[in-house]
Amino acid sequence: MWCVAMRALLARGIVRAPSGSVQPRIALGRNWQIERRELKLSLWLMERKRNGMLANVLVQPGLLELREVERPTPGPGEVVVKIRAALTCGTDLKAYLRGHPKMPMPTLFGHEFAGEVAEVGHGVRSFREGDAVMSVHSAPCGYCYYCRRGQDNLCELTMKAKVLGAYAEYIKVPAHIVQKNMFLKPTRLSFNEAAILEPLSCVVHGLEHLDFDPEDTVLIIGAGAIGLMHLLLLRTLGLERVVIAGRRAFRLRVAQELGAARVIDAENEDVREIILDLTHGRGADLVIECTGRPAVWQQAITLVRRGGKVVLFGGCPSGSTIELDTGRIHYDQITLISPFHYTQRAVRRAYELLCERRIEVGRLITGEYPLTRLPEVFTLLQQGNCIKYAVIP
DSSP states (O other): OHHHHHHHHHHHTSEEOOTTOSSOEEOOSTTHHHHHHHHHHHHHHHHHHHHEEEEEEEEETTEEEEEEEEOOOOOTTOEEEEEEEEEOOHHHHHHHHHOOTTOOSSEEOOOEEEEEEEEEOTTOOSOOTTOEEEEOSOOOOSSSHHHHTTOGGGOHHHHHTOOOOOSBSEEEEOHHHHHHHEEEOOTTSOHHHHTTHHHHHHHHHHHTTOOOOTTOOEEEEOOSHHHHHHHHHHHHTTOOOEEEEESOHHHHHHHHHTTOSEEEETTTSOHHHHHHHHTTTSOEEEEEEOSOOHHHHHHHHHSEEEEEEEEEOSOOOTTOOOOOOHHHHHHTTOEEEOOOSOOHHHHHHHHHHHHTTSSOOGGGEEEEEEGGGHHHHHHHHHHTSOSEEEEEO
8 A cells, every 4th residue: 555655646746766766755855744744645545445435324314414434344255345336226215205114324225236346255255356246135044944934035034134235335245145145247237237136036026926827917006116027027928918007107108118018097097997998897817016005905906806816015114004805805716915025036036037138127227326416316216207216336
């Protein structure tokens, strides 16, 4: 570091190398005290650059501060990733607006990311400095009650040891995630596209236990990023009768571009009337709720046919309640499915879909903003004329 500082000061004329000498010396003289202070400042700035980083800190609901914080260092099995792209998420927006019970403030946040390996801890063999990588923010333990039964999305370690802090220059990935859910990024995949691995894994998990008929009519309620990813996956599976309902004109236009058979403006059209008309009065074979609003959960159950299935994907605030017609659920044999998070298998499948470019997610990223403008990004998200934004350090 001293040599680097000396070279920088040589270039600025603060230090000069005498003729015939290979060792630089300080230019002594009447300005020596100033030059000495500049030397100390240069060394301090280099040390700060090496040990510090910029990160967005959520101080309280509605208040973000860009702070200089300590750059993470990896422990055994851990990897520090230099963020190249962090994507916005509906959960992040909710946390920004009203806080989150599992995110005590002040806190770093953001969890959809891709980047380059900056530093590896002892024992890491699968990755090395400079590798382009993509990752999710959690991984199961592999041996608990739920993991042994193939329900590793419910593993207690998944929520206890997740990693947050993607709206920063660097992020540290814990060893268990490095081992199970971090991957090399193929060169043909952009960092923006690679960063969508986490939400796509959730969507894959939500659909992986369903059986489909090519003639099924599927209704997706909610035209945000999650609803549109469901649309893309269903189209990849060969389903053509996929209808999507939403309230934002911009998002409905994107849904149409991505292959929706029909879009419904839920603000100005009667969703139930249209679905019954499209299905000869039966209702949709499958309804996927992607808004996380209790009233829409209730509505979803009224839109499915007898013997149909309702996927309650959108998470409502804790403590929310809904009223159900038990006769409708029982006598019409309605199946309710409530997928949570993702399994390790779903992450691997999502990674393969992205690498094979079987699902084109680039259209879901509306634009890019620098790390310093994150508050502006959250303002834009509230307006709804977007899908996702990539935040670039």
